[in-house]
Structures are given as C-alpha cells and as structure tokens.
Amino acid sequence: MSPITIRGTGVSEGIRLGKVFLYKPAVHKDLPVREMISEAEVDDEIQRLQEAKNNSYQELNQIIEQARAKLGKDKAAILKAQQAFLNDPSFYPEMEKGIRQHKYSAEKAVNEVVEKFARLFEGMADAYLKERAADVRDVGRRLIRQLQGNKGMQLSDIKQEVILVADDLAPSDTVQLNKKYILAFATRAGGKTSHTAILSRSLGIPAVVGLGENINQINNDDFLILDGSTGTCIVNPDHSTIKEYEEKRKREEEALRLLEQFTFRPAMTMDGYRFEIAANIGTPAEAKLALEHGAEGIGLYRTEFLFMNETTMPSEEKQFEAYKQVLSIMQGKPVIIRTLDIGGDKELPYLSLPKEMNPFLGYRAIRLSLDQRELLVTQLRALLRASAFGKLKIMFPMISGLEEWRQARAVFAEVKEQLTKEGVEIDPAVEVGIMVEVPSTAVLADKFAKEVDFFSIGTNDLVQYTIAVDRMNEKVGYLYDHLHPAIIRLVKQVIEASHREGKWTGMCGGMAGDPLAAPLLVGLGLDEWSMVAGSIKKVKQVISKVYRGECEKLLEEVLEMTETSEVRRRLEDFQKEKGLDQRP
Ligand code: PEP
Ligand code: MG
Numbered sequence: 001m002s003p004i005t006i007r008g009t010g011v012s013e014g015i016r017l018g019k020v021f022l023y024k025p026a027v028h029k030d031l032p033v034r035e036m037i038s039e040a041e042v043d044d045e046i047q048r049l050q051e052a053k054n055n056s057y058q059e060l061n062q063i064i065e066q067a068r069a070k071l072g073k074d075k076a077a078i079l080k081a082q083q084a085f086l087n088d089p090s091f092y093p094e095m096e097k098g099i100r101q102h103k104y105s106a107e108k109a110v111n112e113v114v115e116k117f118a119r120l121f122e123g124m125a126d127a128y129l130k131e132r133a134a135d136v137r138d139v140g141r142r143l144i145r146q147l148q149g150n151k152g153m154q155l156s157d158i159k160q161e162v163i164l165v166a167d168d169l170a171p172s173d174t175v176q177l178n179k180k181y182i183l184a185f186a187t188r189a190g191g192k193t194s195h196t197a198i199l200s201r202s203l204g205i206p207a208v209v210g211l212g213e214n215i216n217q218i219n220n221d222d223f224l225i226l227d228g229s230t231g232t233c234i235v236n237p238d239h240s241t242i243k244e245y246e247e248k249r250k251r252e253e254e255a256l257r258l259l260e261q262f263t264f265r266p267a268m269t270m271d272g273y274r275f276e277i278a279a280n281i282g283t284p285a286e287a288k289l290a291l292e293h294g295a296e297g298i299g300l301y302r303t304e305f306l307f308m309n310e311t312t313m314p315s316e317e318k319q320f321e322a323y324k325q326v327l328s329i330m331q332g333k334p335v336i337i338r339t340l341d342i343g344g345d346k347e348l349p350y351l352s353l354p355k356e357m358n359p360f361l362g363y364r365a366i367r368l369s370l371d372q373r374e375l376l377v378t379q380l381r382a383l384l385r386a387s388a389f390g391k392l393k394i395m396f397p398m399i400s401g402l403e404e405w406r407q408a409r410a411v412f413a414e415v416k417e418q419l420t421k422e423g424v425e426i427d428p429a430v431e432v433g434i435m436v437e438v439p440s441t442a443v444l445a446d447k448f449a450k451e452v453d454f455f456s457i458g459t460n461d462l463v464q465y466t467i468a469v470d471r472m473n474e475k476v477g478y479l480y481d482h483l484h485p486a487i488i489r490l491v492k493q494v495i496e497a498s499h500r501e502g503k504w505t506g507m508c509g510g511m512a513g514d515p516l517a518a519p520l521l522v523g524l525g526l527d528e529w530s531m532v533a534g535s536i537k538k539v540k541q542v543i544s545k546v547y548r549g550e551c552e553k554l555l556e557e558v559l560e561m562t563e564t565s566e567v568r569r570r571l572e573d574f575q576k577e578k579g580l581d582q583r584p
Contacts, residue, residue: 003237006214008186010231011197014206015249016184017242021162022220023155023169035108037099045099049106052146057086059142060172067175071202072285078135078171078195081309085139091117106147114140129308129347131194138170158182163224165215174199184208184226186233188215201534202289208233262540263294267529269522273548277540278334278530280508284325287335290533294540297334297391299456299530300508301326303379304346312350313375319382327390334391336456336506336530338435339379339408341365341397345472360464360471365398370407380415387427394430395456400438402447409451437461437509442490445497455498456530459509463487482511483567488520488558495524506530515580516571518542523555545578 037045060083067076085091091113098109114136121133155176158164164177164185174196177185182205190196190209200207206228218224218235225234225245234241268274278299279290283306287298306314306322314322327335342348343364351372356362369376383394396408412432419426436442437458445455459482464471466486469479481487491507498505506528511517513531515538521529522543531539554574561567 003241004217004235006211006217006233006235008208008211008214008231008233009190009192009197010207010228011190011192011194011209012200012205012207013229014184014204015225015227015229015245015252016163016206017225017245017249018161018163018183018223020165020218020220020222020224021158022218023164023166023173034105037103037105039103042099042103045106046096048147049095049099049109049143052106052143053086053092055146056139056142057083059146060086063172063175067171070175071199072288077283077285077309078199079175081132082135082139082142082172085117085136107144110140110143110147114143124347131191134168134170134189134194134196137168138172141170142172163226165218165224167215169196171195171199174203177203177205179203179205184228186211186215186218186224186226188212259537259541262537262544265294265540265544266296267540267543269543269551270545270547271549273522275522275526275543276334276506276528277536278336278506278528279533279536280530281326281533284322284329286533287326287329291329293533294536295333295533297336297528297530298326298330299336299506299512299528301335301337302341303338304341307340307342307348308346310350313378316378316382316385319379320385323383323386323392324389327386327392330390332391334393336393336395336433336508337383338395338397339366339376339383340369343368360461366396366404366408367398369396370404370411373411376408376411377415380412381419384416384419384426384430385424387430388425392427392430393433393454395433395435395454397435397458398437398461399434399448400440402444402451405434405448405451435508436494437465439466439490442466442494445494446500449497449501449503452503454503455494455505456528457491457494457505457507457509457511459487459491459507459511462490462509466490481564481568482509482514483517483571484564485559485561485567487511488567491521491526492524492555492559495526499525504528513539515539515542516568516575519546519551519554519571519574520558522546522548523551523553542575542578542580545580 060079064076064079067079094113095109098104098112099106104112117136118133121129121136124130155173158181161181161183163183166187168187168189169185184206186208187196188211194209197207197209206226208226208228208231211233222235223237225237266274267277276296278297279293279295280300281287281290281298282302290298306319323337343362344360353363383392386392399405409432431453433452433454433456434448435458436445436455441448442462460471463480463482467479467484469476471480495505504527507526508530512529513535518539519542529539558567558570
C-alpha cells in the first residue's frame with residue numbers, strides 16, 4: 001500500500017493519526033425496498049409513515065436534549081430546524097400525497113419529497129441555504145431508518161479510537177460523536193459554513209470536509225493522518241511520514257498550550273499600549289462562546305441570521321429578545337449590533353427580492369433598510385429597547401455616502417424620540433456608527449468623522465470593492481488580499497480621520513483576526529479589533545510580543561511597498577524575527 005495524499009477543506013484545526021472507521025448510515029437511495037403498492041395497501045402504508053414520523057420526532061427530541069447539554073441551546077437549534085421540517089405543511093403532507101395519489105411505498109414517497117427539497121436548496125446561491133440540503137437529507141435518512149425497523153449503523157456503536165470517514169455527517173450525527181473515541185473526521189461533502197463544520201469546531205474535533213470523490217481512496221481500517229488546519233489527509237502513510245506528523249502534532253499541541261495563556265490576558269504591547277479585542281457573532285448564544293474565548297466585547301453582531309432563520313419577518317418583540325440576550329450575556333461589556341445587512345450573498349426568501357446582475361453592488365444592506373423604512377424602524381425600536389440591558393452601540397452597514405448616513409441617523413433620532421415619548425426605558429447615550437466597507441466612505445472618512453460616533457472597518461467588503469474582486473469567486477481569489485497596499489492606505493486614512501475628530505475606529509473584517517496583519521494594526525493605532533472568537537488568543541499573543549514603536553517603523557516600511565506579495569513577505573519575516581511563527 002503506497003501512501004496517498006488527498007485534500008479537502010480544513011474546518012477544525014488539529015492533527016490526528018489513527019485507524020479509519022468508514023461510516024455508512026442507511027442511505028435512503030440504496031435501500032432495496034418495494035417502490036409501488038396497491039390501492040388496498042394505502043391506509044396501512046400511511047399509518048407506517050405516520051409512525052415513522054412520530055418516532056423520528058421523538059428521536060430528535062432526545063438528540064436535541066443531548067445537544068443542548070453538550071453544545072448549548074444555540075447549536076441545538078440546528079436540530080430543531082429538522083423537527084420543523086417534519087412539521088412543515090409542504091413537506092410531510094407531500095409524502096402522504098405520494099402514497100395516496102401515486103401509490104408509492106412509504107420509502108419511495110419519502111425519497112421523492114426529500115430529493116425534491118434537497119435539490120431546491122442545493123440550487124440556491126446562498127451558501128447558508130445551500131447547506132440546508134444536508135438537513136433535509138438527514139431527516140429523510142431518519143424516516144427511512146424508522147421505516148426499516150431502526151436498522152443501520154449507529155455512531156454510538158463505536159467503542160475504540162478511530163478517525164471517522166463518511167459521505168456527510170448530519171448535525172444529529174455530529175452531536176452524538178463521543179470525543180473519547182472519535183479522534184477526527186473527514187467527509188466527502190460540506191464546506192466552511194456547513195453546520196457540520198460549525199459543530200466540529202464547537203466540539204473541538206479536528207475535521208476535514210469537502211474531500212469530494214477522492215474520499216473513495218480511503219477504506220475501512222486504513223491508517224490515516226488528518227490535518228484539520230491544512231485540510232490534508234494522508235492515507236496509509238509510510239513510517240517517516242508518521243514520525244514527521246507525530247512530531248508536528250506534538251509541536252502543535254505545545255504551541256496551542258502556549259497560546260491558551262493569552263486567552264484572558266489584556267491585549268497590551270510590551271511598551272504598555274492596550275487594545276480592545278472583541279468577537280464577531282451571528283447568534284445570541286455565540287456571545288457566551290465569545291466570552292469563553294477571551295472577548296472583551298462584541299464588535300459585530302450580524303443580525304441577518306436572526307432574519308434568515310425565520311419564514312417571516314421577525315417581530316419587534318422577537319428581535320428585542322435576541323438583542324437583550326446578547327447584552328445580558330455580555331454583562332455591561334460593549335456590544336456593537338449591526339442593522340440588517342441582507343442582499344449580496346444573503347437572501348431573505350420572504351422579501352422575494354428580484355434577481356440582480358450584480359447583487360453585491362445592488363439593493364443591499366442600508367439601501368434596502370432605508371427603502372423599506374418600517375423594517376428599519378422595527379429593528380431600531382427593538383435595539384433601543386434592548387439598550388437598557390447593557391452597553392449597546394449600533395452601526396449601519398454598507399454606507400456609501402453622507403446622505404445615506406444622515407437618513408439613517410434621522411430614522412434613529414425619530415425612533416429614539418418616539419420611545420422616550422412612550423416612556424420606554426432606553427440608554428440615552430447609545431453610540432451610533434457606520435461600517436466603512438465601501439471605498440467612497442473611506443475616501444470621505446474626514447467628513448464622516450465629524451458626524452459619526454465611531455467607524456468599524458469591514459475589510460471583507462472593502463477589499464472586494466477596492467480591488468474589484470468578487471469575494472465569492474475562487475477563480476480570482478488570488479487577488480483578494482487585505483494586505484494589498486491600497487487597503488493598508490485606506491485603513492490608515494480612516495483611523496487617522498477618526499482620531500483627528502476625537503472618535504475611535506474598530507475593525508470587524510477578516511483583517512482584524514489575521515495575526516500577520518496585527519503588527520500593522522498596532523502601528524496604525526486601531527482602537528477596537530473584532531474577529532471570529534477562535535482568533536482572539538492568537539492576535540492577543542502577537543500584540544503582547546511587540547512594541548508599538550517597532551510596529552510604527554514596520555508600518556512606515558510597508559507603506560513604501562508597491563506589491564501585496566512584498567508586504568506579505570515582510571510581515572512573515574517580522575513574525576519570524578519575533579518568534580511568532582505559529583505553524584508547526
Ligand atoms: C465586512 O464586510 O468586512 C464585514 C465584516 O461584513 P460581512 O462580512 O458581514 O459582509
Ligand atoms: Mg460587509
């Protein structure tokens with residue numbers, strides 16, 4: 001057996017070496033079942049399906065309880081969504097219709113409806129909704145397993161240390177993984193935003209997803225090396241490779257151990273300059289996770305997910321509860337909540353927005369909120385009401401000119417006045433700022449700085465608009481880099497403009513969580529940094545090991561550079577000079 005190296009997407013870091021367990025749950029398509037029934041069997045068949053549905057529902061209840069205990073309410077919500085499918089009026093009744101009208105067997109009726117729904121989701125442009133196809137198929141598998149008398153492989157059967165290899169792992173599979181036995185897992189399907197990826201990170205299980213057809217090269221009982229950082233899997237490695245990776249693993253563990261100590265330390269340079277480190281979140285429950293990772297605040301709560309998880313516009317009350325929850329969890333630490341940033345790659349089916357040629361340049365974010373004023377008023381009411389429960393700051397996404405900002409500010413002022421009239425308790429000092437993610441706004445930062453309370457630089461979009469490179473298009477991904485000299489200049493301009501007016505600047509785009517960029521941001525004097533929780537300790541470590549003076553010098557040097565690769569090389573060298581090279 002010669003070693004084979006295959007690559008997927010690393011979604012949860014860590015190196016693991018171990019024996020393969022090939023997981024094959026009852027795949028509904030492969031089951032040898034009768035497809036058609038006779039008229040006389042219809043009632044029995046429907047009863048069989050109903051029982052399977054009820055049992056599946058009960059089974060999900062148990063798994064949801066398990067998930068709640070292991071992972072928290074928020075992650076359990078992923079499985080709740082599967083229960084919701086079972087109750088959806090266009091889902092289960094379709095199956096009964098298949099039996100009644102087409103004389104399908106229960107299994108075939110399930111397959112037909114599940115595949116129809118799964119394909120519908122797969123065809124959606126939005127990465128988040130695309131991943132829902134996996135949820136539908138999981139519900140289908142569960143129903144089929146019930147119809148077949150609950151046969152099929154169970155993950156709880158695994159009683160020795162293995163690396164789990166599967167076509168796809170459904171969230172309900174993932175929460176049943178026993179960390180004692182499952183060293184890591186690898187799947188054919190999935191991407192960075194799949195629920196499986198999110199859950200694997202929460203569980204701390206290294207994972208590689210999206211291996212595609214290459215996964216067929218892995219067999220049961222093979223020996224596997226899996227690197228969750230690089231997305232590499234080596235099948236049946238030779239002795240020297242095993243030795244190499246065992247050492248790598250030790251070094252990685254040591255580096256991780258060293259890193260841990262930075263989690264709850266303040267981000268302070270060697271010469272005593274302190275920076276505020278916050279986290280980006282998408283759901284209220286993630287706030288808890290942020291605190292556990294050492295976040296000193298929330299720098300960006302993307303409220304879109306609250307809207308995307310619903311079938312109708314969430315009410316003021318529902319929004320209020322979510323915002324209040326985040327503020328309560330954060331116990332007085334600053335929380336920046338962004339108003340709805342829908343459009344671009346994020347859709348809301350119930351708004352039925354028309355397809356656009358260039359959605360990222362289209363009817364998006366603040367443009368939509370100002371146009372659908374009621375939507376903005378409702379959100380601002382919910383936000384201001386929640387402000388009484390902590391330290392809230394509000395920001396508007398994708399501001400491209402002063403007119404937009406002034407209009408949004410006027411709506412805010414009206415809502416605030418109205419609530420005060422109503423006698424509702426609010427924080428009268430809520431700061432209101434804007435995201436700087438459109439180049440026109442960065443260019444006019446000096447003008448904006450006179451009017452806003454703060455800036456938050458969204459490099460994810462700023463990069464795509466400044467360099468004219470679609471952030472979703474892998475083909476031009478090589479151009480997409482926040483270390484581009486033009487981006488560094490714009491960031492500098494924005495921070496300086498805010499400081500001249502006595503205001504502050506934060507950053508919530510990917511650049512803030514990039515340890516390589518950290519010395520530059522120290523040199524620039526970025527006041528608040530917001531990132532995915534997992535990056536906090538790494539960024540704190542970098543800040544703790546540098547002097548602000550040397551970072552300013554480094555910045556001067558970098559500002560003279562003309563090519564992105566030159567900047568990157570210089571920053572990599574700087575990390576090495578400081579002994580900060582984190583990859584083992
Ligand atoms: C950004 O554009 O940098 C940002 C943080 O917003 P989002 O990634 O949600 O577009
Ligand atoms: Mg953005």
